[in-house]
Amino acid sequence: MIKITDLHAEIDGKEILKGLSLEVKAGEVHAIMGPNGAGKSTLANVLSGNEAYEVTKGEVLFEGKDLLDLSVEDRAKEGLFLGFQYPVEIPGVSMINFLKIAHAEHRKYRGLEPLSASEFLKLLKEKKALVEIDSKLTNRSVNEGFSGGEKKKNEIFQMAMLDPKLAILDETDSGLDIDALRIVAGGVNKLRRKDNATIIITHYQRLLEHIVPDFVHVLADGKIVKSGPKELALELEEKGYDWLTR
Amino acid sequence: MAKEEQDRILEEVTSKEYEYGFVSDIDSDTIEKGLNEDVIRLISEKKNEPAFMLEYRLKAFRHWQKMEMPDWAYLDIPPIDFQEISYYAAPKKKPQLNSLDEVDPELLETFNKLGIPLEEQKVLSGVAVDAVIDSVSVKTTFKEELAKKGIIFCSFSEAVQDHPDLVKKYLGSVVPYTDNYFAALNAAVFSDGSFCYIPKGVRCPMELSTYFRINAANTGQFERTLIVADEGGYVSYLEGCTAPQRDENQLHAAVVEIVVKKDAEVKYSTVQNWFPGDKQGKGGIYNFVTKRGICKGDHSKLTWAQIETGSAVTWKYPSTILKGDYSSSEFYSVALTNHHQQADTGTKMIHLGKNTRSLIVSKGISAGKSQNSYRGLVKVAKNAENARNFSQCDSLLMGDKCGAHTFPYLEISNNSAKVEHEATTSKIGEDQIFYCNQRGMDTEKAVGLIVNGYVKEVINKMPMEFAVEAQKLLAISLEGSVG
Ligand SMILES: Nc1ncnc2c1ncn2[C@@H]1O[C@H](COP(=O)(O)OP(=O)(O)OP(=O)(O)O)[C@@H](O)[C@H]1O
Ligand SMILES: [Mg+2]
Numbered sequence: 095m096i097k098i099t100d101l102h103a104e105i106d107g108k109e110i111l112k113g114l115s116l117e118v119k120a121g122e123v124h125a126i127m128g129p130n131g132a133g134k135s136t137l138a139n140v141l142s143g144n145e146a147y148e149v150t151k152g153e154v155l156f157e158g159k160d161l162l163d164l165s166v167e168d169r170a171k172e173g174l175f176l177g178f179q180y181p182v183e184i185p186g187v188s189m190i191n192f193l194k195i196a197h198a199e200h201r202k203y204r205g206l207e208p209l210s211a212s213e214f215l216k217l218l219k220e221k222k223a224l225v226e227i228d229s230k231l232t233n234r235s236v237n238e239g240f241s242g243g244e245k246k247k248n249e250i251f252q253m254a255m256l257d258p259k260l261a262i263l264d265e266t267d268s269g270l271d272i273d274a275l276r277i278v279a280g281g282v283n284k285l286r287r288k289d290n291a292t293i294i295i296t297h298y299q300r301l302l303e304h305i306v307p308d309f310v311h312v313l314a315d316g317k318i319v320k321s322g323p324k325e326l327a328l329e330l331e332e333k334g335y336d337w338l339t340r
Numbered sequence: 341m342a343k344e345e346q347d348r349i350l351e352e353v354t355s356k357e358y359e360y361g362f363v364s365d366i367d368s369d370t371i372e373k374g375l376n377e378d379v380i381r382l383i384s385e386k387k388n389e390p391a392f393m394l395e396y397r398l399k400a401f402r403h404w405q406k407m408e409m410p411d412w413a414y415l416d417i418p419p420i421d422f423q424e425i426s427y428y429a430a431p432k433k434k435p436q437l438n439s440l441d442e443v444d445p446e447l448l449e450t451f452n453k454l455g456i457p458l459e460e461q462k463v464l465s466g467v468a469v470d471a472v473i474d475s476v477s478v479k480t481t482f483k484e485e486l487a488k489k490g491i492i493f494c495s496f497s498e499a500v501q502d503h504p505d506l507v508k509k510y511l512g513s514v515v516p517y518t519d520n521y522f523a524a525l526n527a528a529v530f531s532d533g534s535f536c537y538i539p540k541g542v543r544c545p546m547e548l549s550t551y552f553r554i555n556a557a558n559t560g561q562f563e564r565t566l567i568v569a570d571e572g573g574y575v576s577y578l579e580g581c582t583a584p585q586r587d588e589n590q591l592h593a594a595v596v597e598i599v600v601k602k603d604a605e606v607k608y609s610t611v612q613n614w615f616p617g618d619k620q621g622k623g624g625i626y627n628f629v630t631k632r633g634i635c636k637g638d639h640s641k642l643t644w645a646q647i648e649t650g651s652a653v654t655w656k657y658p659s660t661i662l663k664g665d666y667s668s669s670e671f672y673s674v675a676l677t678n679h680h681q682q683a684d685t686g687t688k689m690i691h692l693g694k695n696t697r698s699l700i701v702s703k704g705i706s707a708g709k710s711q712n713s714y715r716g717l718v719k720v721a722k723n724a725e726n727a728r729n730f731s732q733c734d735s736l737l738m739g740d741k742c743g744a745h746t747f748p749y750l751e752i753s754n755n756s757a758k759v760e761h762e763a764t765t766s767k768i769g770e771d772q773i774f775y776c777n778q779r780g781m782d783t784e785k786a787v788g789l790i791v792n793g794y795v796k797e798v799i800n801k802m803p804m805e806f807a808v809e810a811q812k813l814l815a816i817s818l819e820g821s822v823g
Contacts, residue, residue: 142778146770166777175778182775186793195789196779203780235793252779 095120095260095291096141096161101152103140109150110136112316118260121288125302125327126295128313129335134295135179137313138264142176143169157259171203173259177249177266179295184236189248190218192236193255200256221254225281242269250281257285262293267301279304299331314339371428377401380528383428387497387531390504400517400527407521415653415682415711420626425591427529427562486544491575492537493548496564499535506537510568514597514632514661522593522628522655526562530595533564538573538604547803549578563594569604571637576607578806590615592651593628602637602664607645609802611810614650616681616817619708624652624681631658635667638693642668645801647810648675648685649817657715659688662696662724670699672798674810676791676817677710677742686715686747691727691757700731703795706742707818713745720757727757735765736794738787738818788815 096118103111110133118124128134140147141154143166154161161169184192197217198208209217222232227247237245246266253261263282267275282292282305294305302310302324310326311318312335319338320326371382380401384394409420486493492503499507517527538544569575579596592614600606608631617624627650633642644658660669671687689698698718706712712735720727735744746763768790776786792799792811799807 142774144774165782166774167780167782170778170780178775178778182769182771184772184775184790184793186796187789192776192779192789195781195785196776199780199782199785256779 095122095157097153097155098141099153099155101137101140101154102150103136103147103152104150105136105147110147110316111140111152113152114313114317116311116318118291118293120259120291122308123286123292123294123305125307125310125324126293126313126318127297127310127327127330129339132313133316134313135264136316138176138179138262138293138295141169141262142166142174167199168203170256171200175253175256175258175261177246177253177261177263179264179268181237181240181245181249183238183240185238187236189232189234189236193218193232193252196252197255217255221251224254224284225251226277227251243271243274246270247274247278250278254281254285258290260291260293261285262295264295265297266294267296267298275301276304299327302327312338371426373426374423375401375425375427375529379427383529383531386428387500389500392504392508393500396511396517397528400524401529403517404521404524404528407524409521415655415684417626417653417682420591422525428531489542489545490539491542491544492535494535496530496533496535496566499566503535503537506568507535507566510566510597510599512597514599514634515595515630520630523595523630526564526593526595526630530562530564533566533594534579535565536567536575536577538569538575540570541572542570543573544575547576547578561590561592561594563592565594565596567597567606567608567633568599569601569606571602571604573601573604574606576803577609578803579608579610590625591628592625594630596629596631596658598631598633598642600633600635600637600640600642600667603639604637605641605643606633607643607803608633608658609645609806610647611802611806611813612646612648612650612654613813615652616650616679617652619679625650626653627651627656628653629656631656632661633659633669634661635664635669635693635696638664638666640664640667643670643672643801644687645672645798646674647795647798647802647806647813648673648683649813651683652681654681654683654685656683656685657687659690659717660698661690661692662698662727663692664696665693666695667693668697668699670701670801672701672801674703674705674795674798674814675712675714676705676814677707677712678817679708679710681708681710681712683711684713684715686713686717688717688719689729691718691720691724691729694723694725694727696724696727698727698729700729700733701797702731702733703798704733704735704744705738705791705794705814705818706735706744707738709741711743711745713747715747715749717749717751718759718761719751720754720759722753724754725756727754727759729757729759731759731761733761733763734794735763736791737765737767787818791815791818 098114098116101111101114102109114137126134136147140149149162156172156174194214201208225247231244231248237248240248246269249266266278270278279301294307307324310322310324312320314335371379377398380397384397512527515523517524536548567577598606598608614625614627635642642660648654658671662669669689675683675685677683687700700716702714704712704714714733716731718729733746737744744765748761750759752759768787772790773783773786776789777783791814799810802810
């Protein structure tokens with residue numbers, strides 16, 4: 095699915111990613127954990143193509159294609175989805191209209207006509223049920239005035255609508271209450287298939303009780319410093335990161 | 341509005357230069373360039389006007405000669421040679437037509453290019469159209485149906501012929517020719533425009549719209565609109581315009597007067613899309629407009645909603661005089677400037693009556709190297725007990741070569757007044773664009789979407805078919821402004 099080799103990236107001249115390598119195969123779920131400021135969100139942004147970051151070295155192959163060569167929107171339409179740590183508000187633009195346009199763009203990329211209004215509404219309904227999101231939210235402006243938890247739920251809802259090959263979920267669990275956590279995790283699990291993959295960035299092992307990862311990685315100081323099976327998350331919860339970074 | 345419609349429009353917005361920039365080849369009857377009393381007599385004569393009109397024009401002209409062009413607005417305007425303008429142009433064939441088949445095919449083609457659905461579509465959506473091309477009204481529809489209700493909706497020239505008493509009574513009653521330089525010029529030379537009268541207690545059953553269009557080279561346009569809603573009357577009036585591309589500056593100095601009597605309500609909406617000039621700032625329209633309404637009677641209401649995307653230079657302050665007690669007025673505006681456009685727009689709310697209310701929602705968008713100023717006056721007279729005003733002025737900047745300026749003026753002479761002003765300036769967020777990009781939209785589309793969200797409050801006040809047009813215009817006008 096994605097193969098990252100020796101990735102170096104900087105922002106405002108400061109190097110954040112310092113030779114990161116990682117491979118995720120179709121059907122897998124990977125969890126990335128690590129201390130604050132380690133570069134987890136940076137990795138998510140760099141993979142999505144955020145122009146604030148500059149890649150200085152390394153290679154990323156996404157389904158065999160050179161990912162770093164593509165524009166942000168083309169990466170998205172190739173099937174890369176980023177669940178934002180801090181979802182952005184767009185006042186005055188309804189969530190439904192936003193998704194309608196996004197969905198049509200994805201289809202256009204694949205040479206398909208946009209869905210008709212009724213087909214689209216049907217899909218919307220189906221996916222809304224999947225993440226148990228309220229119509230009240232989808233009728234409102236994109237993320238505007240949403241609570242922290244609602245914003246996160248809304249990210250998963252968008253992911254469900256756009257059906258990506260690879261989803262990178264940046265701290266989608268933070269700020270969620272217990273029920274919301276269960277719903278979000280349930281949504282991700284339901285979307286899991288053999289031909290897609292998920293990278294979950296999280297600080298908490300409790301999410302990984304719901305979404306069981308195939309691998310857990312520790313990102314510290316811009317590199318993957320340790321990788322292991324799901325049990326590694328428990329160990330980290332117990333011991334912290336100090337023993338790995340010292 | 342239907343989402344698909346919105347979608348379709350956003351899709352349509354590809355990288356074209358000014359879409360309506362073409363000149364149609366209609367045989368025009370144009371007066372020699374220049375301005376003097378003889379020209380004014382000639383205009384009046386050509387229009388077969390009664391004596392009071394000629395007198396009015398001449399008085400205005402003599403007054404104008406003593407005036408100087410204002411220079412206080414935040415605009416940089418090259419000198420205008422008023423002798424280099426031709427003050428009258430009419431299509432040579434002046435047909436009295438009952439059906440579209442009789443209309444000059446060249447003209448129909450023009451309408452089609454503009455996408456003006458003169459008949460069928462309008463009939464379906466219940467809109468009467470009084471299309472003004474080159475100053476003379478060519479075709480009026482729905483007139484008969486309106487006439488049944490006693491509503492008069494016709495070209496200004498027709499009103500002068502058929503309803504001289506009404507014209508005489510109200511012409512200049514809201515915007516006297518002494519008001520300002522351009523109002524005086526307009527009063528002297530105005531060629532045509534629209535006239536609308538809603539009798540007592542009548543609700544106009546359909547949106548009334550007028551399309552304006554400049555179409556003969558070097559012809560200044562001096563439109564005059566007069567709307568009167570008698571006691572308890574109601575009308576929603578739309579005015580939209582597009583102009584063909586020119587390489588010489590064109591002057592447009594319109595006057596709109598609105599009279600709203602006791603318990604009456606008028607909604608006046610505009611989409612203004614005069615040619616803004618090319619990317620270098622060449623060739624745009626100069627738009628100096630005086631629009632003013634008076635809420636004359638108690639409990640009267642006047643709402644302005646406007647989308648301004650055009651003109652090289654715009655100078656426009658739709659204003660309301662709140663004379664009646666409990667009268668109210670709302671002003672919703674989007675002014676978008678790009679490239680080298682300059683806009684100095686805003687509103688004036690003059691509270692004279694007791695318990696009067698006004699609301700101002702102004703959304704400025706500046707891109708390219710443009711300058712966008714909001715200038716608003718809220719005036720509360722001594723006797724205007726309990727006047728209320730709330731003003732919200734937002735500016736959105738795209739890029740760092742443009743400017744946004746806000747000039748709020750307050751003149752409060754009554755202590756019971758409550759006047760609130762809020763202003764924000766924001767830059768279109770990189771993070772918002774990135775978010776949209778990440779969901780698969782390119783930057784142009786993202787900007788269109790974000791901007792349309794920003795102006796939604798105003799768009800929602802526009803009649804539906806104009807809302808569609810307005811969103812389209814905003815997106816077209818912003819093409820190439822980011823990226
Ligand atoms: N514009 C900038 N200039 C310099 N340093 C920056 C800039 N933006 C981010 N950083 C730094 O980059 C580092 C990595 O940030 P990043 O957001 O990727 O961390 P993270 O691992 O996601 O942390 P968290 O767990 O807190 O979300 C941090 O030290 C941060 O301060
Ligand atoms: Mg982070």
